[in-house]
Amino acid sequence: xxxxxxADQEGQVMLLGFWFSPFVKRVEWALKFxxxxxxxxxxxxxxxxxxxxxxxxxxxTVPVLIHNGNPIAESLVIIEYIDETWKQxxxxxxxxxxxxxxxxxxxxIEEKVTKPSREALISQGEQQEKKVKELKExxxxxxxxxxxxxxxxxxxxxxxxxxxxxxxxxxWTCNWMKTIEEVGGFKVxxxxxxxxxxxxxxxxxxxxxxxxxxxxxxxxxxxxRMVRQARLGLVANK
Amino acid sequence: xxxxxxxxxxxxxxxxxxxxxxxxxxxxxxxxxxxxxxxxxxxxxxxxNPVNKQIPVxxxxxxxxxESFVIMEYIDETWKHxxxxxxxxxxxxxxxxxxxxIDEKFWPAAKKTVVAKGEEQKGAIDxxxxxxxxxxxxxxxxxxxxxxxxxxxxxxxxxxIWLVVAQEALGMDQILNEEKxxxxxxWLHRLLDDAVFKECVPPKERHxxxxxxxxxxxxxxx
Numbered sequence: 001x002x003x004x005x006x007a008d009q010e011g012q013v014m015l016l017g018f019w020f021s022p023f024v025k026r027v028e029w030a031l032k033f034x035x036x037x038x039x040x041x042x043x044x045x046x047x048x049x050x051x052x053x054x055x056x057x058x059x060x061t062v063p064v065l066i067h068n069g070n071p072i073a074e075s076l077v078i079i080e081y082i083d084e085t086w087k088q089x090x091x092x093x094x095x096x097x098x099x100x101x102x103x104x105x106x107x108x109i110e111e112k113v114t115k116p117s118r119e120a121l122i123s124q125g126e127q128q129e130k131k132v133k134e135l136k137e138x139x140x141x142x143x144x145x146x147x148x149x150x151x152x153x154x155x156x157x158x159x160x161x162x163x164x165x166x167x168x169x170x171x172w173t174c175n176w177m178k179t180i181e182e183v184g185g186f187k188v189x190x191x192x193x194x195x196x197x198x199x200x201x202x203x204x205x206x207x208x209x210x211x212x213x214x215x216x217x218x219x220x221x222x223x224x225r226m227v228r229q230a231r232l233g234l235v236a237n238k
Numbered sequence: 239x240x241x242x243x244x245x246x247x248x249x250x251x252x253x254x255x256x257x258x259x260x261x262x263x264x265x266x267x268x269x270x271x272x273x274x275x276x277x278x279x280x281x282x283x284x285x286x287n288p289v290n291k292q293i294p295v296x297x298x299x300x301x302x303x304x305e306s307f308v309i310m311e312y313i314d315e316t317w318k319h320x321x322x323x324x325x326x327x328x329x330x331x332x333x334x335x336x337x338x339x340i341d342e343k344f345w346p347a348a349k350k351t352v353v354a355k356g357e358e359q360k361g362a363i364d365x366x367x368x369x370x371x372x373x374x375x376x377x378x379x380x381x382x383x384x385x386x387x388x389x390x391x392x393x394x395x396x397x398x399i400w401l402v403v404a405q406e407a408l409g410m411d412q413i414l415n416e417e418k419x420x421x422x423x424x425w426l427h428r429l430l431d432d433a434v435f436k437e438c439v440p441p442k443e444r445h446x447x448x449x450x451x452x453x454x455x456x457x458x459x460x
Binding site: 001070074097 | 289290307314327328334338339
């Protein structure tokens with residue numbers, strides 16, 4: 001049994017994760033896309049393992065990728081590492097300008113869609129309204145990009161029929177978003193005004209290596225509900 | 239050979255904009271600099287960065303790139319001499335991890351140390367001290383985060399200078415002092431001594447005045 005020391009994992013790829021985390025899921029998608037074998041360790045976030053705490057002492061969060069004994073944290077940093085270490089099935093485009101565009105959109109998604117969504121899940125009233133407004137504006141931009149880049153021949157932002165960096169970064173929306181809306185009690189998804197984005201989500205869900213990884217709805221709702229109640233409970237007790 | 243046209247839209251006081259100047263100068267890339275008035279953004283800026291409408295924006299042969307780390311990676315991949323990022327993927331990951339840490343954790347905390355009051359300010363100061371200790375752990379015995387010469391993380395960490403100047407402007411005790419943070423303190427002085435880097439910080443007097451004007455009254459009313 002591993003002693004928990006990072007040095008024991010020589011030559012291995014290990015991913016410390018949590019079933020619900022969309023950040024962990026992204027890293028799994030990147031690994032599966034490249035056909036990389038890895039050991040997955042499910043963390044109990046209420047009782048974090050020594051391995052997690054020593055591998056990511058700064059943030060103490062998942063995902064953490066441990067490769068040849070070396071730990072890497074932060075999902076976008078991990079994905080770029082994976083892309084640079086395993087050259088088959090490139091995730092980022094080759095051309096520097098295209099790479100810059102992909103990174104720009106990844107940043108935009110994190111700052112304007114991912115972060116406000118998490119905040120909307122754990123807030124209410126005026127604070128939540130503010131986040132939902134931000135989200136709606138961001139989704140207009142996302143829909144604009146989807147309209148500009150996607151069509152019947154180009155299903156994904158990665159180009160053609162293949163997913164790429166932006167798809168992997170945005171991918172969590174394809175089923176987490178609905179859960180967050182339901183549990184948080186707000187509406188951001190709008191099939192009528194976001195037709196291209198909804199087409200993209202539907203296509204993404206069906207990608208053969210993505211589909212089996214999506215957690216079941218009821219489990220996601222239950223967990224999200226617990227997170228929301230815990231956070232709001234904390235705020236109320238202040 | 240095709241004409242290379244490089245433009246940088248920035249502001250004199252923005253650490254994000256100054257990062258790009260360092261990167262371009264380290265590579266010896268000729269560029270045209272356009273100083274933006276953020277209270278009256280130029281049509282060109284709004285055209286080149288319609289999504290965020292922010293500086294810095296690099297325009298290379300008419301094609302715009304925004305977001306300071308995205309621009310820095312683009313520069314490194316386009317002009318391959320004098321690399322800013324290390325060659326090894328793991329070391330690149332570490333540079334990116336800590337750069338992200340600086341923008342996502344350090345920068346908000348730094349702002350709080352200057353703007354917040356009482357307990358909240360004290361908490362922010364403690365937080366920043368810990369963050370800088372963490373950065374020392376990454377720097378260790380090295381001359382710069384990039385090793386013998388400036389790299390991606392040194393450029394990203396330029397924001398530390400903004401905190402130092404703000405604290406000086408407002409007569410606050412320096413959090414980054416030689417006693418508590420000797421390793422980072424030494425690094426900062428090497429950074430400010432570097433021939434390229436020192437061209438890319440705001441002029442000291444003007445920078446001090448800027449902070450005095452912006453935050454001075456909030457300190458006076460304590």
